[in-house]
Amino acid sequence: MPVNAVESELELYYRMNHSFSDGRILNSMYTAPHPIGVRAHMRFIEANMGNPGLYPGTAEMEKSVVSMLKSLVSAGDDVTGRLTDGGTESNITAMWIARNLTGKKGVVFPKSAHFSLKKAANILGMEGREVPLDENYLMDLGSLEKAVDDSVALVIGVAGTTELGLVDPIKEIAKIIDRRTYLHVDAAFGGFVLPFMRELGYSVPDYDFSLNAVSSMTLDPHKMGLSTLPCGSHLHRMGSEENISTEAPYLTKTKQAGLLGTRASGSVASAYAVIKHLGREGYRNIVKQCLENTDYLVKRVGEIGVRPVVEPYMNIVSFAFENLDAVREEMERFGWALSVSRNPPGLRIVVMPHVTEEMIDDFVTDLKNVLAVLGEAV
Ligand code: 0PR
Numbered sequence: 001m002p003v004n005a006v007e008s009e010l011e012l013y014y015r016m017n018h019s020f021s022d023g024r025i026l027n028s029m030y031t032a033p034h035p036i037g038v039r040a041h042m043r044f045i046e047a048n049m050g051n052p053g054l055y056p057g058t059a060e061m062e063k064s065v066v067s068m069l070k071s072l073v074s075a076g077d078d079v080t081g082r083l084t085d086g087g088t089e090s091n092i093t094a095m096w097i098a099r100n101l102t103g104k105k106g107v108v109f110p111k112s113a114h115f116s117l118k119k120a121a122n123i124l125g126m127e128g129r130e131v132p133l134d135e136n137y138l139m140d141l142g143s144l145e146k147a148v149d150d151s152v153a154l155v156i157g158v159a160g161t162t163e164l165g166l167v168d169p170i171k172e173i174a175k176i177i178d179r180r181t182y183l184h185v186d187a188a189f190g191g192f193v194l195p196f197m198r199e200l201g202y203s204v205p206d207y208d209f210s211l212n213a214v215s216s217m218t219l220d221p222h223k224m225g226l227s228t229l230p231c232g233s234h235l236h237r238m239g240s241e242e243n244i245s246t247e248a249p250y251l252t253k254t255k256q257a258g259l260l261g262t263r264a265s266g267s268v269a270s271a272y273a274v275i276k277h278l279g280r281e282g283y284r285n286i287v288k289q290c291l292e293n294t295d296y297l298v299k300r301v302g303e304i305g306v307r308p309v310v311e312p313y314m315n316i317v318s319f320a321f322e323n324l325d326a327v328r329e330e331m332e333r334f335g336w337a338l339s340v341s342r343n344p345p346g347l348r349i350v351v352m353p354h355v356t357e358e359m360i361d362d363f364v365t366d367l368k369n370v371l372a373v374l375g376e377a378v
Contacts, residue, residue, distance in 0.1 A: 018337050020354040026363065027339035029162070029189055031352040033228040036277050037270035041228040044269035049083075050262040058265050061272040065221070068275050069233050072195045073187070073217055074210035081235035082258060083221075083268055087188030088116040089259055090218035090234035091156075093244065094184040095120045096259070097216070097236065098154035100243035102182070106152035110139035110168060111343060112161040114186060126153070133343070137161075137310055139168045145176050154182045159207040160190020163341035163348060164309070165316030167194070171206045174213035182238060184216040191219030193314050196287035199280065209237070221271040226278070226286070226353065231267035286353050290315040293360065294351040300364045304371065309346040318346030323376055330370040336363065 001009075018025050020032035033041075047055040049062065066081045084090045091114070095107055108129045109117050121128035129147045134140040139157060148155060155177050157168035170185055177183055185207055187194070198204040208214060216236035221227035241257040248256040278286070294315045298308055301319060309318045318341040321327045328338050328347055341348040349355075370376075 022335070023354075023356070023359045023362070024335045025337045025352075026349045026355065026359075027337050028352060029223045029350055030229060031224075031226060031354045033222075033270065034226040034274045034278070037227050037274040040269040040273035041266035043266075045266040047265040047268070048262050049265040049268060050256070050260065055265065058268050062268050065268065065271045065275060066233065066235070069191075069219055069221070070235060072191065073208035073219060073235065075235055075237075076209065078237045079209055079235050080237070080241075081233055083271065084232040084234050084258070085230040085260060085264055086222060086232040087114065087186070087218050087220050088119065088232075090188070090220070090232045091116045091184075091186060092120040092123060092259060093234045094156075094216045094218065094236065095124055095126060095154055096244050097238050097241070098182045098184070099124055099126055101238060102153040104151055104153035104181075106149070107154050107156065108144065108147045108152055108181075109156040110158060112137060112139070112163060112166070112168075113156060113158055114162045114188070117156060117186075127151075137164055137166055137343070139173065141169065141172055141176060144173060148177060148180060150180075152181045154184055156184045156186060157207075158190075159185050159187040159194060160314060160316075162189065163316070163343060164318055165189070165312060165314040165350075166310070167205055167207055167313065169205065170214065171211055174211050177213065179213060182215040183213050184218070185214055186218045188218045188220040188232065189223050189316075190314065191217070192221070192224035192283065193287055193290075196280070196284040197291070197314065199284050200288055200291075202291075209235075221275070222267065224283075224287070224290075224352075225271060226274050227271040228267045230264050231271045287315075290351050290353060290355075293355055293357060296357055297349065297351060297355075297360045297363075300360055301367065304364065304368050306367070306371075309341065309344045315351040316348065317351070318344075318348040320344075320346050321376060323374060326374055327367075327370060327376065330374065331366060334366045334370070336366065 047058040052059040220232040222231040245255045245257040
């Protein structure tokens with residue numbers, strides 16, 4: 001087919017997609033990547049960090065990004081890490097290292113944890129133990145105590161839960177574990193929010209490597225870091241990665257650590273460019289805007305009598321409705337991209353940097369109409 005015919009087809013497919021510029025995406029933990037990151041990604045698109053010897057420039061950028069990420073989570077010289085293709089790969093890697101180091105199969109995580117942990121347990125032949133939540137939707141400490149025994153390799157807490165954006169009591173979890181197991185913190189989303197909330201004066205509980213018991217963290221530049229996809233990271237102090245390394249005799253390096261072979265690398269340059277450009281001040285301003293918009297959303301939705309299922313802590317909020325599925329369905333007919341939280345049930349909105357006050361106003365107008373049509377009590 002000639003180029004223009006193929007490109008016309010592409011255009012048709014493109015229009016089938018949602019895009020951040022539609023002003024309708026309210027359910028994504030990803031956002032329009034920063035333009036400097038998009039340019040960096042395109043410039044470095046050929047690199048393959050599965051074979052880093054060919055791409056020493058990208059490999060150096062990766063090291064530099066890792067050290068910038070470390071500075072976000074109070075990591076010292078004992079912490080090492082790598083960029084990954086996202087939170088799923090990082091969580092798998094944490095569990096993989098812990099399983100191989102300890103020879104144990106148990107892994108304990110809260111009911112609020114992302115489904116990637118169950119996936120990882122399945123792949124690794126580990127036994128996932130789900131801990132119930134307390135009345136504040138955080139990992140219940142009494143139940144944790146009962147779940148941890150000699151067969152457990154790793155306990156996982158979440159700093160920025162997928163459904164509600166809440167932070168598990170990592171310090172208290174550490175106290176209960178009392179060094180009997182490794183401790184991983186999934187800050188895939190919160191990792192680029194919490195440090196800046198702290199700088200903005202919010203009270204943020206300890207959740208990172210400042211706690212000696214924290215052995216490993218997931219923190220994703222492709223979520224609130226505004227990098228292009230795919231870009232996650234896994235940082236840890238569980239020793240060398242020898243136990244997750246495989247001989248790779250015909251590559252430029254003779255061993256390859258980690259899960260993937262060929263891996264996306266344009267996004268390494270993207271993360272580098274965006275982090276360098278925005279710096280702490282840039283991210284702080286973005287987080288401030290997202291938190292202000294979250295407050296605005298809660299206030300506007302409150303005006304029509306709808307309340308969050310729990311007071312939002314960061315820029316994720318879930319609203320309670322009697323007839324949740326019908327509300328979501330009707331709103332989707334207006335073009336809104338929404339998701340639901342299941343625990344507790346609610347209409348879940350992630351107030352990412354592309355979500356503006358104007359979008360929120362449009363959303364509230366449509367919501368009001370939908371509720372009137374459904375006769376939902378407000
Ligand atoms: N850990 C947490 C706390 C997460 O929220 C997520 C993803 C992951 C790990 C896994 O990360 P990756 O998806 O990078 O592997 N949470 C989002 C979710 O499941 C992912 C997402 C993003 C989904 C954008 C939809 C979407 O449009 O909701």
